[in-house]
Amino acid sequence: MHNPDSFIEEVTEEVRRDRLFAAFRKYGWIGGLVVVAIVGGTAWIEWTAAREAARAEAFGDAVLDSLDMGGTEERRAALSAIPAEGSQKAVIDLLLASDPSEDKAATLAALDRLIADQTQPQSLRDLAVLRRVIVAGAEMPLADRQMALDGIAQPGRAFRTLAEEQLAYLLIEAGDTAAAITALQALTVDQEASAPLRSRAGQVITALGGDPAADAG
Incomplete structure (x- = not known):
């Protein structure tokens, strides 16, 4: 059963x-x-x-x-005529901004377009800000350059160390050599800074009469 x-x-x-x-x-x-x-x-x-x-x-x-192409104007015209989408537009703008000695106004205008384009990656726009500060030079008020660089010198930003280097140069321009040396010494031991940047910072410190290794230990 x-x-x-x-x-x-x-x-x-x-x-x-x-x-x-x-x-x-x-x-x-x-x-x-x-x-x-x-x-x-x-x-x-x-x-x-x-x-x-x-x-x-x-x-x-x-x-x-x-x-x-041969001349600057021909190159600019040809680059501007290339169909581009998304980040390709940023590449075109950076290329158009690569010849400031020939046409500074056009270079700055290209960089401004990239900076203002919210559709582009932040890293490309930061690079454009950095380049614009360098290209504009003394024609851009020192305080405005400092403000622009401060924005991309924050932790986690792609070009933080390069922005900090430029900020140190602005301190030199402002006559604050001691602060510039301190800022550059920090860069010589910054693990995120490239070897060429650390070397460059050390050379500037030496030129300013400082010791590149002062904060290294």
């Missing part, structure tokens, strides 16, 4: 299987749809990646062709 508990378990299991098969028959199309979506999504990603690679290659070729 069968154990009643065992019989109940068998019946329960059979009911579960029946319900499961019924659910498969009713909702099985959802699983098929998920599979189709996954396959279609993978194909879309691959197609998008290939399209982006081709677009980037075409953009790079156009930039190189433009930079190979």
Whole structure:
């Protein structure tokens, strides 16, 4: 004679299987749809990646062709005519800002456009701020240059150490040599500063009569 508990378990299991098969028959199309979506999504990603690679290659070729042109005006005109989207616009603006000796006003205008473009990555806009301060030089009030650099000299910003270097140079310009030496000494031991920057800071400290290694230990 069968154990009643065992019989109940068998019946329960059979009911579960029946319900499961019924659910498969009713909702099985959802699983098929998920599979189709996954396959279609993978194909879309691959197609998008290939399209982006081709677009980037075409953009790079156009930039190189433009930079190979003879005169400054020809290069600027060719660069400005290149179709660009997203961060490509930032690249064009930086390239247009690369020849201040030929046209300082155009350089500053290109940098201002990049700085104001909220759609661009913060790192590119910070770089544009840094370059603008350097290109403008004394034509930009010292206090305005300090304010601009302070904004990108905050911890975590991509060009913090370069901004701090420029801030030290502004201290020299303002006549505060002691503060400039202290700021530069901090850069010589800053692990985020590049080797060329640390070397440069040390050379300036020496030129100012200070000791590059004063805070190193």
